[in-house]
Amino acid sequence: MKAALIVVDMQEDFCPPNGSLAVYGARDLAPTINSLLAHPGFAVRVASQDYHPPGHISFATNHPPPNNRPFECSIKMANPAPSKQTETQEQTLWPVHCVQQTSGADIIPEIDTSKIDLLVKKGMHPLVEMYSAFADAFGNQDPAIVSVNANLRSFLTDRGVTDVFVVGVAGDFCVKHTALDAAKAGFRSHVVQDATECVVPGSGWKETTQELAAAGVSIIQSDGPEIADLI
Template sequence: MTTSGRPSKFNPALLVVDMQEDFCPPNGSLAVGNGRDVIPVINTLLANPAFTTRIATKDWHPTTHISFASNHPAPNNIPFTSYTTITNPHNPLETYKTRLWPDHCVQGTKGAELVPELDQSLIDEIVEKGTDDRVEMYSCFHDPFEHPRVSDSGLVERLQRRDVTHVYVVGLAMDYCVKYSAIDAKKAGFEVYVVEEGTKAVDPSAWEEVRKELGGYGITMVGTGGKEAGWLGGKQCSA
């Protein structure tokens, strides 16, 4: 790989989104098809000395979380099928609809643990998200509400303090937490790349739609053999 075309200011971070047991076969309550297949790619990236910081995220839900179908009355509480409207607890005029899911990644449970195949010795920080039971939080940065924000991980500020310029995103799932984390990273001012071989989707048929949506924000889906991966290969680890 070549560093040709690499920006003069290049200080990348790796964001490993929600590589947790509940999102992976064979036993995850919200398993993404072939979710474990991305682990070798992620471990290779984690071992790359180019990254200024390597951050893993975890859904870390209370049992009362609003996204759990089990916390809503029948008949509109079917996992994967039913939706609910979430209202900003601080502003009743701000709402959004969200899909309901099986109970997953409950705080302190086996399903909430990072998969053991992931080389956690190379992870610098773990960010827990979705801890407020009143709001959905696909993004590892903050919930969708803006007036005011309800839950914010503070990750933007931590990346800024490290002078991060580019964010590479991998993990699960491409059409939910990876997508929204990438979009919020872009909105925060970082250049963002989603590594295709390092992610899988809940709904594989959504792949091209998500690619176009990300492109609309100026986010590129890249391959491990592409130029953006080549930029990583040429950056040396600082002392």
């Protein structure tokens, strides 16, 4: 086994008290995540960072009323791949968050970023959402298409990684999709439950765990044997 830790979107806009899309309890995850970052059993440590342009398609304010209420409304989004632009998905609208070169996009200072080997800036294409650190909503991984600064699958594969452990926020969105895409990419995928929080408390995590389990992603604890046995 060769393990990688992926710290997902621990950014100011996702954390109380002032984040525009704050996830309850997100900032309190920092001590657990830092403990994992310091664990000698992880050969590779990655952090992801939502990094949207101001005109991003998911921002409610970029669409006309009355159908632009964040959390409630959605719009149709097209696949940015040149040969697949007839493929569409519904996209939930969000408050403006993690805009490039703003303090809201910064990783919170409580996270020890000195141990990070790769920072994946994602969601930079204005016309497509990218919850996962691996691929956009349509599964595109090519940085030339999705406007992400790194191909995470190639980065991990090149370093011999076999297992991916995912932490951060939000459990029911970016953490979930990162873990699912890790499994699709052929890695053994794990989500550390006590190192993630959801946008929708309670029901959000219940539905997420069902989806993860169906895809073969294991749900573990930071003090469990899966972490303790890493060498």
